[in-house]
Amino acid sequence: MTAVKPIRPYQPGRPLGKRIAMATVVTAACALILASAMLMVFQFLSQRSALVADLTVQARIIGNNSSAAILFRDRAAGEEILAGLSASPGLQAAALFDRYDGTLARYERAGAAPAALPSLELLSQGYQYGVGHVDVAQPIHADGRQVGHVVLRASLEQLYTRLFVFAALTLAVAAGSLAIAYLLVSRMRVEVREAEAHLQFLALVDPVTGLPNRHAFNQRLTDALAHADHGRSGVGLLLLDLDNFKIVNDTLGHDNGDILLEQVAQRLQESLRETDVVCRIGGDEFVIIIEQGMAPVAVDADRVARKILVLLAAPFDIDGNQIYVSASVGVSLYPRDAGDAQTLMRSADTAMYHAKSNGKDTFEIFQPEMHLRAEKRMRMEANLRRALEHNELQLHYQPQIELASGRVVSVEALARWTCNGQPISPAEFIPVAEESGLIVPLGRWVLRTACEQAAQWREAGMDVRMAVNLSARQTKDAGLMHEILSVLDETGLPANQLELEITEGILMENVNANLELMRSLQQAGIHLAIDDFGTGYSSMSYLKRFPVGQLKIDRSFVMGIPGEGAAIATAIIAMAHSLHLTVVAEGVETADQLAFLREAGCDYVQGYYFARPMPQEGVTAMLREQAGNTEPAATA
Amino acid sequence: MRLRHLLSLIAVAACLLAAPLRGHAQAMPEASVKSAYLYNFALFSEWPDEQPGAGVVACAFATSGTAGALVDLQNKPIKGGRLQFRTLAQHDSVRGCQLLFIDGIPRERWKQLRTEMGANPVLTVADNTDAQYEGAVITLVRTSDKIAFNIDAAAARNARIVLSSKLLRLARNLQ
Numbered sequence: 162m163t164a165v166k167p168i169r170p171y172q173p174g175r176p177l178g179k180r181i182a183m184a185t186v187v188t189a190a191c192a193l194i195l196a197s198a199m200l201m202v203f204q205f206l207s208q209r210s211a212l213v214a215d216l217t218v219q220a221r222i223i224g225n226n227s228s229a230a231i232l233f234r235d236r237a238a239g240e241e242i243l244a245g246l247s248a249s250p251g252l253q254a255a256a257l258f259d260r261y262d263g264t265l266a267r268y269e270r271a272g273a274a275p276a277a278l279p280s281l282e283l284l285s286q287g288y289q290y291g292v293g294h295v296d297v298a299q300p301i302h303a304d305g306r307q308v309g310h311v312v313l314r315a316s317l318e319q320l321y322t323r324l325f326v327f328a329a330l331t332l333a334v335a336a337g338s339l340a341i342a343y344l345l346v347s348r349m350r351v352e353v354r355e356a357e358a359h360l361q362f363l364a365l366v367d368p369v370t371g372l373p374n375r376h377a378f379n380q381r382l383t384d385a386l387a388h389a390d391h392g393r394s395g396v397g398l399l400l401l402d403l404d405n406f407k408i409v410n411d412t413l414g415h416d417n418g419d420i421l422l423e424q425v426a427q428r429l430q431e432s433l434r435e436t437d438v439v440c441r442i443g444g445d446e447f448v449i450i451i452e453q454g455m456a457p458v459a460v461d462a463d464r465v466a467r468k469i470l471v472l473l474a475a476p477f478d479i480d481g482n483q484i485y486v487s488a489s490v491g492v493s494l495y496p497r498d499a500g501d502a503q504t505l506m507r508s509a510d511t512a513m514y515h516a517k518s519n520g521k522d523t524f525e526i527f528q529p530e531m532h533l534r535a536e537k538r539m540r541m542e543a544n545l546r547r548a549l550e551h552n553e554l555q556l557h558y559q560p561q562i563e564l565a566s567g568r569v570v571s572v573e574a575l576a577r578w579t580c581n582g583q584p585i586s587p588a589e590f591i592p593v594a595e596e597s598g599l600i601v602p603l604g605r606w607v608l609r610t611a612c613e614q615a616a617q618w619r620e621a622g623m624d625v626r627m628a629v630n631l632s633a634r635q636t637k638d639a640g641l642m643h644e645i646l647s648v649l650d651e652t653g654l655p656a657n658q659l660e661l662e663i664t665e666g667i668l669m670e671n672v673n674a675n676l677e678l679m680r681s682l683q684q685a686g687i688h689l690a691i692d693d694f695g696t697g698y699s700s701m702s703y704l705k706r707f708p709v710g711q712l713k714i715d716r717s718f719v720m721g722i723p724g725e726g727a728a729i730a731t732a733i734i735a736m737a738h739s740l741h742l743t744v745v746a747e748g749v750e751t752a753d754q755l756a757f758l759r760e761a762g763c764d765y766v767q768g769y770y771f772a773r774p775m776p777q778e779g780v781t782a783m784l785r786e787q788a789g790n791t792e793p794a795a796t797a
Numbered sequence: 798m799r800l801r802h803l804l805s806l807i808a809v810a811a812c813l814l815a816a817p818l819r820g821h822a823q824a825m826p827e828a829s830v831k832s833a834y835l836y837n838f839a840l841f842s843e844w845p846d847e848q849p850g851a852g853v854v855a856c857a858f859a860t861s862g863t864a865g866a867l868v869d870l871q872n873k874p875i876k877g878g879r880l881q882f883r884t885l886a887q888h889d890s891v892r893g894c895q896l897l898f899i900d901g902i903p904r905e906r907w908k909q910l911r912t913e914m915g916a917n918p919v920l921t922v923a924d925n926t927d928a929q930y931e932g933a934v935i936t937l938v939r940t941s942d943k944i945a946f947n948i949d950a951a952a953a954r955n956a957r958i959v960l961s962s963k964l965l966r967l968a969r970n971l972q
Contacts (some may be wrong), residue, residue, distance in 0.1 A: 229963030232837045238967050304840050304876060 168283075182350040182527035185344050193335040197624040201328055206321050212251070213295060218314050219249065220299035222478040223257075223347040224311045228303040230266070231259050239266025250317045253294060257301070257311040276312045278590035284310065293317050319526045367441040369419045370426035378440035378448055382502045385438075385450050385779035386495055396495040397451035398463030400509035401429075401469065404487045404521040408669055409479070417479045423484065424479075430470045432465065446785050448509070459494055459526075489513055498527045511535055518592070542597045543588055544580050549602055554578050556610050557774035559785065561767045562626070563744055569787055571626030571660060573767065574611035574773045576603065600632045610646050612659065614777055623784040629760045630692065633667040637674070642681055649685075661714065664692040672703060683708035690745070695733060705740060712737045716748030719768070722757050730762045738762065799877050800917065827926075828866035830845035830944055831937060835922060836870055838935055839880065844918045852878025858892035860883045862902030863924065867898065891919065899933055901926035919956050934958060945969040 176619055202384050209728035223242055230238035239257045242562045243266050257265040269275050279298040283289040294316050298453055301309045309670045373381060382398070403425065407627040410418035420612025422445070429439045429447060438450045449469075453590075469490060475664045476483040497507035510529040515534075519525065546628055558572035578585045594600040608629050615627035662683060666677050668691060679689055690711035695718055714733050718726040730746065731780045737744045747769030758766055772783065825833075839853045853875050857867045857901050864884055871882040883894065891897055891910060897899055899907055907923075907930050914921075923933030925946065930936070933951045947970035953960050965971060 211812065229837070229841055229961065229967055231832065232840065233967050235967050304874075306874075 179358070180774070180782055181353075181568075182346045185346050186339065190335075190339055193339065197328070197331045197335055200331065201324065205320070205324055205326055208323065209290070209317070210293065212315060212317075212320060213297060215300060216252075216295065216315055217287060217298040220297050220311050220313050223255070223313075224299045224301040227257050227266075227311065227761060228308055228702075229302050231257060231309040232303055234259070234265060242266070243268035249467065251319045253316045255379055257309060257314050258312065260307065263756065265309065269457055273314075276314045276676060279310065279312050283312075285313075285669070287479045298770050307560055310692060340582040340763050341444075341589050346695055346745050370423050370441050372426050372430075372447075373438065373440040375440070375442040376724045378438075379502070380441050381438050381450055382448075382505070385452055386502055386505075388452065389495060389613075394453035394498035395458035395497070396453065396505075397449075397465070398491075398493050398495065398505050398509045398758075399449040399451065399462060399466055399469070399524075399626065400491040400506070400513045401447040401449065401488050402490075402513055402517065403445040404489055404517070406486070409486070411484065411672060413479060413484075417482075421477055421484060421486065423477050424477050425426065425473065429469060432468045437465070448506075461498070462492050462494060463526065466492055466526075470522065470524060489516035490524035491516055491527065492524060493527040498529075508532075534630055538593055541580075541585070541590060541593050544597065545597075545599055545603075547580070547608065548578060548580065549599065554603070554606065555776065557613070557776055558611075558612065559767055559782045560772040560780065561618075561765045562771050563765055564763060567779075569625060569783060570765065572780055573628040573630075573662070573774075574607055575615075575630075576607055577774070595632060595634060600634045601638065603634045605644065608645065609652075611646050612652040614653045615658055616654040618781070618784060619654065619658065621781075623788060624658070625780075625784060626658050626660055626688070627654070628662055628690065630662045630664075633670065636663065636667060636678060637671070642678070642685075645682070645687070657688065660711070662690045662692040664695060666696050668707070669703070676703075676706065679708050693709060695729060709742060710742045711745060713745045713747055714763075716768075719748045719754055719758075720750075722754045726763075727757060730758065730763070734758075734761050734763055806840065819901050826866070826870065829923065831868060831871075832862045832866040834937065834944065835867065835896065835898060836873060836875070836880065838920060838922060838964070839875060841964035842920050843959040844895055844920070845960075846918060847876075849875040852876065852880055853895050854881045854883065854890060854899070855896040856885050857898035858885045858901045859896060860885060860887060861924070862927075864899070867957040894919060895921045896922065897907055898922050898924065898947045902929070903958075904928070904930065914956075916955055916957070920956065920958050921952070934960075940969070942950060947972065 166431060178426060223246075227239055227242045229235075230242060243255045243257065246255050246268055247270070253270050253273040254276040254531075255268040256265075258278065259265050262278055264278075267275055276296070279296070280289070283296055283298045287298060296313050297313045297315070299311050300307045301311055354395060365373055365380075367374040367518045380397075388394075392506055402758075405419065406421070409421055413421075421439070426439070426441065426447070426620045428448065433449065434454065436454065440448050440450075442448055443563045449465065451458060451465055454461060470488065473486055473488050476485050478484075491509045491511065493499060493505050493508035493512055495505050496704055498508040502735060508527040508531075512525040515531055515694045516523050516525040523530075555577045557575045557577045560569040560577060561571045561573065562568065563570045577586060578587075578593075591600070594603050610628050611627050615625065618625055631641075638644075644725045645659075647659075648654075649659065665674070682689060689707075689709065690713055691707070691709050692713050693715045694712040695715045716728055717730045718733070720726060736745045743764040744762075744764040746754075746763050747767050749755055749758065749766045751770060754768075755766060772779075825950060835855065839855060846882075846900055854969040855867070856924060857864050857868060861884060862866070868884070870880050873880045885891065887902055887906060895918070897910075897914075899910075899921055900923070901912075904961065911932055920935070921933040922935045922937065923930035924937045926939040932949070932952060934949055936947045936949070938947060946968055948960060949972045950960075950965075953972065
C-alpha cells in the first residue's frame, strides 16, 4: 500500500475500549472492597462467637473443678485452679464468687484489671461484650444447687490482631488480583483499540489506493467547509474521472486496473500540497479538496487541475504495458458556486460532465450556465419522451454508394427530430437519450421503422441494404437478439438485408459480451459493421476475432483528405482488405476526397457529395431512378 | 421483756444477714465451719450401697463440742434426699451411720468402734483439732488460720468409699 496521509479518526469522545476498561476495573474494585468488608464483619462476628464458646467451655470446666473449693472456701485451691488459666494468652482476668457473692479467688494477668462481680445481665446471658474485652460468667453447681459462679474476662486484642492481619492479607490479595485484572483488561484494551483503529481504517480508507474513501471524504469536505466559513476563505473541489479506465480494466484485468488506480493515486498525491486532500470516492472517481492558501482558491484549483492533467499524461507502466490514461476534471468553488457540500459536489459533477463532453482529457471550472444547460437537457429529455410516445420522430436515410458500380447499395437509417418546429441535431438528443435510457425505446423504434421501410422497398423491387446503428445500451440488452429476429420475422425482411453498426468505442467497452452478441447476429445472417473506426482502441487481434464484414472510416479522417487523414484512410483500407473486410468512407463531401478514396480502393462511400440524409420519399425516388437508369447516379 | 426479745431477734437477723456479705469463713464460729465441712464431705463422697434420693445418715456423739451445730444439718437436702442427723451416746451402736463424726469420745472407744465397723462403708471424720484420733478416713486439723483436713486414702478404700477428686485436691495431706 502506498504512503497514506494520516487519517484523522472520527471520534465522538473517549474511545469505547478505554471507558469499558475503566468501568470494569472500578466495578471490580468496588465489588472486592464490599466483599472484603462483609468478609471482615463475618470473620469478626464468627471469631468473637468462637471465643465466647471457648471461654464458656473453660468457665464450665473451672466451675466444675472449683465447686469443692467454693464449698470449703479454700482460697488457695481456687487460686490454684484459676492459675491454670495463665496458659490461655487472651485471658486477662478470672474470679470465683461464692453463693453470697464473696470473692473466693482471683486471677489477673499482669497489668490487667481484676474481674468484677458479674452484673445480672451477664449472669442471665452468660456473656457480655465490651470494647476491648468479653466477659463470660458461668454458675458453679454442686449437688444440683448453685454454690457460686465463675467469671472470665478475655481481651479481644488477639482477635483484633488476627482480624487486622486478615484484613491486610485480604487487601493485599485484592490489590494483587486487581492489578492482574487491570493488566489483563489493559492488554485487552490495547487489542480492542487496535481493532477499533483497524475498523476506523477500514471504514475510512479505500483499500485499493490507501486514500480516504467516500465516507471519509464527506467528513473532510464538511470540515473543510466549516473551516472556510470560520476563516472567511474558500474551498476548491476537483472531481476527477478517468476517461478510459473501463477499457484498461476489461483488457488487462481487475488486478491491473487496481494497480493503475494505485499509481494514479500516487501521482495525484505528489501533485498536491500538504493541505490538500485527495480521496477516491468511486470506481475511477477521485476528488481533491483544496483549502485556500495564500492565493485565491480559484487560482490554486486551476493550477492543480492543470498539473494533474500534465502528470496523468505520462504513460503508466502496468504489467509491462505502457498505458495512457487521461482524466476529465470538474472544478467547483465554495462559496462561489454552492452553499453546501452537496451542491458543491453536484456543481463539480456538472463541470466534470462538461469536461467529458468537451472531448475528455481536460478540465472545466463550473459556470452557472452549466446548470442552465443541465436544465435544458432535462427539458429536452421530457420533450423527447413525449415525441417518442406521440411518434413525432422521423427516420432519414443516407445512401451508401458502391464505388465500383456507382449504385446505391445500402442506406443508413438516421433519427431526426423536430421539436416545436425546431430541428434538433442527433448529436444533441442522442446523448440525452443514452443517458436517460430513452435510447432503448428509441433504438427499438428506429430498428422497426427501418426494417419496415426496407421491406417496403424490397416489395417494390428496390433491394437496398438497411444499416442501423446500435447504441451502447442496446448492446447490453439481453433481449436485443430476440427483438431483432422478431422484427425481421414480422416485416419479412431477409436477415442479410440488415446491417448493424456498432461504434468501435462501444465494442471495446465490453469485448467478451459483445463478441458473443456479434457471433449470434452473424449466425442469424445479419451483417455487422464497425462504426467510427480509428477513434477507439481496437486491438488487431480482436478485429480478427470479431465476425464483422465492414469497417466505416471515421468522418474525421475523411475530412483530413487531402492531408494527414489520407495516410490513415489508406492504411485502414489496406488493413481491412487484408482482413477481408469491406470499407465504407463516411462524410465524403468533395470530389477530391472521392477521387482519393477511389484510388485507395475504398469499397463504399457515404456523404453530402452524393446525398444528404433524406426522408424515404427522396430515397425511393433515387432508387426508382437507379432502377430505370443503368447509368450510375453518382457519376451524374 | 417482749421488746428486748424482739430487739435481740433483730440483732441476730442482722448478724445472719451481715455474715454472708462479709463472706469470711474465719468470721464464722468453728463449730459451724466443722458442721459445713461435714456436710460437704458427704456431698463429695460416694458410698457403695448408695441409693439415689435416700439421703445420708450422719451421726455424732452428744459429747462432741460440735454436736449443737451439727443438729442444724438435720433435714438439709443432699443428693436428692435429706440428711438425717443422729446424736449418739458414747456407747450407742453406730449401725446405720454412713457418716460418723469422731469427737468427744475417748480414744479407746474409737479403737473399739474401728474394730466394730471393720470394713463397713462408713465415712469416718475425726476432729483432731483438739484430740488425736487415728485411722479415720478424714481428719480435721487446725492450721494457722483455718480448719483443714487430711485424707487417708487407704482407710477410704477399706471402707469402700469413693472420695471426689475435687475433695482430694483440697486435702492438706493425702496418705
